Amino acid sequence: MLSTFINTEINNNVLLPKYETNLLSDSALVNVYYQENNYQALLEQLQNDENEGWILFLAPPGKPNTTFFEEAGIDKSRVLMIDANKVKDNVSMLSTLLQSNNYNTIVTWVNELSKDIRLALEVDAKSTDTKCFIYCKH
Numbered sequence: 001m002l003s004t005f006i007n008t009e010i011n012n013n014v015l016l017p018k019y020e021t022n023l024l025s026d027s028a029l030v031n032v033y034y035q036e037n038n039y040q041a042l043l044e045q046l047q048n049d050e051n052e053g054w055i056l057f058l059a060p061p062g063k064p065n066t067t068f069f070e071e072a073g074i075d076k077s078r079v080l081m082i083d084a085n086k087v088k089d090n091v092s093m094l095s096t097l098l099q100s101n102n103y104n105t106i107v108t109w110v111n112e113l114s115k116d117i118r119l120a121l122e123v124d125a126k127s128t129d130t131k132c133f134i135y136c137k138h
Contacts, residue, residue: 032113109136110136
């Protein structure tokens with residue numbers, strides 16, 4: 001769970017340990033990880049991004065720890081969340097949210113992601129210059 005993981009990492013000088021990444025995409029906007037606990041790139045992007053737009057967690061596996069974000073220098077008032085029980089299809093909703101141009105960064109978790117869907121999401125992200133982090137189980 002995201003909240004459990006981030007709670008355990010709060011004492012690590014705000015930066016998460018570097019994990020071996022397994023990126024499916026080379027896109028600067030769409031980042032796909034197959035290691036659910038690899039939040040290093042996400043945290044670095046949130047800390048270094050000068051855009052003060054919304055950060056949306058779409059159907060996270062747990063509730064994000066806002067204290068952790070504050071200690072990392074990320075304003076918790078920028079963080080929004082859509083609960084998993086309110087989302088029927090993460091990928092369709094992600095596509096719609098990427099196209100909306102309402103968010104600086106969107107983070108979601110999915111069971112699997114095909115190459116075709118990833119490419120479609122890249123087009124959506126590029127159309128609004130929205131960064132996206134997708135954590136996959138498969």
